[in-house]
Every structure is written in structure tokens, then in C-alpha cells.
Amino acid sequence: MNYYLEAFRKYATFSGRARRKEYWMFTLFHLIATIAVTVVDWVLWSPDSWLALLYFLGTIVPALAVGVRRLHDTGRTGWWYLIALVPLVGAIVLLVFTCLDGDPHLNKWGSNPKHDELGGGYDAPYPGQYPIAGQPGAYGQQPGQYPAPGQYPAPGQYPAPDASPYGQQPGQYPAPGQPGPYGQQPGQPGPYGQQPGPYGQPPQN
Template sequence: MNWYVDVLKKYAVFSGRARRKEYWMFTLFSVIISIVLTILDNALDINFLAGLYALAVLLPSLAVGVRRLHDTGRTGWWLLIALIPFIGAIVLLVFFVSEGKPEVNEYGPNPKYAPAA
């Protein structure tokens, strides 16, 4: 759960690098929360909880996505490839599951080996 809080603490930090674990655990946790809120919305016959949560985590999701791309040595602008239907999402998925560059790159040191702050 610490990784989720770390991502939210860096909610607008688009610099640096993010490990695969940080990205995917944040994504998993966000999807679970969205499902629970959608079920709650339907049960209570309201339609704003899931949308409000999606809006609240939009910026942190973009930031951790950019940092994840930085870890693979790519610029954050690659997020825009998701705008290409189907193909873009597949390419972005491949980038997100790729191993990060083990060496220091232009975006900083490898977070896997960096000392904990």
C-alpha cells in the first residue's frame, strides 16, 4: 500500500523514473477501487463516485505513466500513442511491461537500485 501513497504523493511529478511494480500496483489498486465504486454507484442509484475517483487519479495516473516510460528510456510523449485505436494501446502496453534500463539514463538513476528516500 506504500507504493500507492508514494504515487499519490508524486501526483504531479512527471520527472524521474517509476519501476514496473510501482506502475502496475497503482494501476491494479485503481482498477479495484473503480470497480467497487461503480458497484456502489449502481447499488445506491447514483452516478458520480466512480467518475469523481477517475477524475481524482487522472493526473497521478498520467504522471506515473510518464515516469514508467522514462524508466524504459522513452519520453513521456509516447503516452499519446494511446490515441491510435487498438494499435496504440498494444504498443503502450508493451512499453509498460518492458524491463527498465538498468543503467542511469537521461531521466535519472534506476529506481530499482536507488537508495530509499
């Protein structure tokens, strides 16, 4: 019902985007209301009553507007609505367009309304982007987790175990550029005067 009322709040708004749920929920309640008004027209008044006609005239603009916004959501201009004027085939093509999922990315008519309703206001990431609000990123990482699992470095690790050039675990000797276990700096002798091994291994006794 909220989507039906939303169409009237955007009475003549032909800009922006409308997701499938918004369009089809409006269409459903619009159909129910049309049937109800027609029945009331017939029962309480007469077949010549103007009640159904007045309802049709009052809703034609928001119905067209939400249809145009639905086409925008699929990345198509609202002028595609005119294809409905083509006998038979045009109505089928327009039906297919309104059933398609919307463009997950930002397009020239605005951001993805599906993600806006989730409260994030973000668009779906292209491959490699990180990530929309509340959803895993392109590589499976959860919100707040950076970088993707297995990438260098993992949170709180330096370096990541599977990404370290020397294979050392966090806290092991030494991370590149950090002191060794005896306090010596990289390139300095060990506690007994021995030179550090290549690649920063502990000094040999």
C-alpha cells in the first residue's frame, strides 16, 4: 500500500528511478482500486456514472510517471513507454521491460533505489569494488574487514601468513624493517657479533 501512496506523493515526477517492487505493487493496488470503483459505480449509481472515469483521470499521471521511472531503473529512456502504442507487440515488449531487474549501478537517472531502501544509499560495486552497505564485498569480505581474506595484509596481521615474502607468522622474526628478537636492527650483527643471515633469519651461533 505504501508504494501505491508513494506514486501519488510523486504525482508528476518523471525523473528518478523506480524498482520493480514499487512499480508492480502500485500496479496491483491500482488494479484493485479500479475494479472496486467500477463495482461501486455500477451498484450504487448506474452504468453511466462518472466515478470510474474520474478515478482514471486522477491516476493516469502517477501511473505514467511510475512507469517512466521503472524504465529509467532498467537504463532505458522514458520514451520507450510509447512502444505500447504498437499493437500487441508493443505491450508485450513494455511488459518485459518492466519485469527486468534494475541497473545495479548508478546511472544517469540516479542511484539504485533498491540499495537506497536498505539505508545505505550505495550502489552495487563493480568487480573489485568494496562493498555496498551491509553486504559482503566482491571477494567475500564482510563490512569493516579490509582487505579481502587472503590478501595482504589481513586485519591485525603483519604480514599476512600466506602473503609474507619469507613465510613468517605474525610476531615472528622479523617482519621487513622491524627489529629482530634480540633487538638488533636489520643489517646489524647479532648479540655475539655474528652477522644476520640473508632475508632476516636469526643470527647463526
